[in-house]
Amino acid sequence: MAAISRSLAPALFFIVLFCFASVPSLASSDGFLQCLSSAIPKQLLYTQSSPSFTTVLVSSTWNPKLLTPSTVRPLVIVTPSSASHVQATVVCGRHHDVRIRVRSGGHDFEGLSYRSVRPEVFAVVDLNKMRSVRVNRNAATAWVDSGATLGELYYAVSKASKRLAFPAGLCPTVGVGGHFSGGGFGMLLRKYGLAIDNVLDATLVDAEGRLLDKKAMGRDVFWAIRGGGGESFGIVLSWKVKLVPVPPKVTVFSVSKSIDEGAIDILTKWQQVAPSLPEDMFIRVQVGVQKQVAEFQSLYLGTSGALLQLMERRFPELGLNQTHCKEMAWIQSVPYSYLGSAATVEDILNRTYSLDYSNKGTSDYVREAITKDVWVKIFGWLAKQDAGIMVMDPYGGKISSSPESATPFPHRGGVLYNIQYLNFWPAATNGASHVKWLKDFYAFMGPHVSKNPREAYVNYRDLDLGENVVVGNITSYKAAKVWGEKYYKSNFKRLAIAKGKVDPHDYFRNEQSIPPLVAGQ
Template identity: 45%
Template sequence: MKSLRFSASPFVFLVIFSLSSAIVLAHANEKFVHCFSSLHPQDSSSVIHTPNISSYSSVLDSTIRNFRFATPTTPKPLVILTPSTVSHIQSTIHCSKQHGLEIRTRSGGHDFEGSSFVSQFPFLLIDMVNLRSIDIDVENKVAWVQSGAILGELYYKLVEEANTLTFPAGLCPTVGIGGYMSGGGYGLLFRKYGLATDNVIDAQLVDAKGRLLDRKSMGEDVFWAIRGGGGGSFGIVVAWKIQLVPLPKIVTLYTVNRILEQNATQVVHQWQSIAHKLPIEFYSGITFAPIKIDGGKKTVVASFHASFLGTTDELLPIMQESFPELGLTREDCTEMSWLQSILYMGLLPNDTLNILLDRSHQNPLLSPSFKSKSDYVTEPMPESAFEGVWERLLEEEADAATISFIAYGGIMDQIPSTATPYPHRGGILYKIVYSVGWAAEDNARSQWYVNWTRRLYSYMAPFVSKSPRRAYINYRDVDIGMNDENGKTSYEEASVWGIKYFMGNFDKLAQVKTMIDPENFFRHEQSIPTLPPSNMEL
């Protein structure tokens, strides 16, 4: 008698595999929850959010700023935790290590590639929303700010308690302090006071062993690494001690728009050689975007904008001498307070400061879904090179695209490239940010838009920094390289992307990583790798 033989379709195997995986994940979920709850029996219900309770979706979606990572197929965390004490973080690390789960940590949700709240492996999300206290010491001009605070909350608190002081940070009020500080953080005052992370003087870090460390106990090497080495590699920074700076008494802003038909190309070309030489009181930039003019014809507008720490009477003579090609007039200038300038340049309503406290506010400068990339320029681009840029901005995919130039120079030329992991200091004329956006409902065509940025990026290669082609870690871009999915990435493999972000500082970052987290517990697509023992020199 012949034996009976059965064959199953690939679909059946897929269903069986999916069910098996779901059971394993559910078991890991249950074991983690049990572990955490046993350590915090009184308050675990307010900290833990699992997919079967209503708070899970609201917490997960609350700070997703790029809806490219809010699709039905985007991997979701098994558990979301909203810790309110350091012990909650320590217990999360302990229980996740026990049960083989990865951790992602989110403060504001602006991670350009979703690395702070997405993983291809079973993971937990620590959302720092309940760790956002801000304590200001006006007399000593310092403040302790927890990582879950957003920039808007910091600005608001400074107005309330220290109206003669501010902090050199950015324009978008919903950016979380944790991620912003971890990657460097530039803003309107960076040419005068440096990056946000240049003004950090202490920090509190929970490491992979669950220890709470300050600057003294973590050591200068780790303290150096967390100030610009990117989030998610060395531990979880709970709070930052920052140095406050004098509040500017008055700020003058201007915006001058030129389309291609108004000699924009020539003026842009001239700006390249001037902007980085302007006094440190200037923040100067250009934003390019496609627009339609009379008759529906498409063209490109170049918006020249600047923030100047001073009056119009002080600004105009400088511009007339340094950059007469712009044709700046008194009518183009507006004087306002420092905080009004933050609201104005961030395209925020300036009739109330309460907008700074709105954590759900969607940045009008960003489309619901977007892809961004960055570059640094060390020599002026030839005038002819801009023609290719304009051609690409007039393509259909670029209807919601922008390209931004941000002038460097000032104190950035004086701070050594090794002062923090952020190396892009002296010799930089300006930074470029490319961004293309689309409506969330158009996510099915996301690759169409992403490919546009890649074509533009490829075109720009001859005109930007080389060996390496530099990039900004806070504008994370996985196109330039990713770690191996199994978490076994070598230094050589990671250096493909790491040297572009950190240049010569990448080697020291890997040494610090190996020292503070030798088992590579804190990892993601572009986390700093560990080194074999023979490579350790610290």
């Protein structure tokens, strides 16, 4: 294992003297805060008594339902500006028995990056100040800090080269750290796979406060951090990624079809066509944004003329024509696809969130096409009062060509598409009927999606799938399998073994973190 970073040496030396000269018998919040203050500039620490505490807490929160008065909030928010600050926080936390949660963009569906479900004394390391993107155009690589957003990554890549891109998510405000930790897919997934399929190296602060690169952390841990979920193996500070080529012009379209226009027949056909199209073609579907309407959104790595010929041969049912198509640079397709036709490239740098609506989400994977009669019933569900939406991303191509064991993300060959279920309601209301609709609809979908296990995507985290049980101060592996095998299938055991190597005492944990599995268990 690598030694502690030299940049930490002066601060850590003082911490060791301060903390270990006399070891307290009980964990002390005051001692933890004093320990932090000895190593980290005061302006980077926000305790609950700080005037800016709530502002900082809310700054990377996109779900108001997780900010109620009953929310278990952190003792302190640490906003490090260097690796040494993160290392010092871990050392102080370990000594004073204060656990750490880590936030990059704040999009965690269940807010576990900044809140605890049960009463607990914990701190948040908010990586907002660590957001550098360093592009090497000649090598077609980049180092990106975990606190950067996807929008900031895409923007920096486009400034370096109009012919390079990176295959990750659609939403530009998502933080790199959390997104990569769960896998990360977007509109380039069929051509280039997941974000983690294109990660070459990383820097990790482990539970001992050591700063490790790929070689130092070892093959198993490097495998685990690329899709094994955030906040289980340590704190990933930065990622080295392989950039991918894109043509000078891509083509996008958005076509809406109502039930009267044949939406159900077209969607039934889409399930078979979309995963088998050439890898340069990606067509996702949103259903429910407009009642009884399916919206088909596409990115094609080529010209509109070539796209129209392809669609005429493979998917004429959609009725695509030239008026639907827009050619643009790849970087322009990012705001267009997520923010709309009026958005500019600079808009993807906006890190602010609207807190007008609360939300709840979950996910499924489909391996056998859903029949037309079931789609009729699905549209009936989506027409109900307080209904939510479905977002479906087709697989096939590069994402499906790797074996399930290549990374912790196992949803590869045989998957037709992923389903994301979402529901929204005004923040001023409790949303009980909206949550009930989502749970009831999820139950209805059970017979029509993957089974044994019913698969789910960890970046669409859902605590209804199961929560950890702590036994003897260690997360139970047996209890965690209930949710873990849905996210990771047979990779879950390997993740637990990797956790046992890098964090056997289970310091980094939350309600759905990987438990340590060590010899003898």
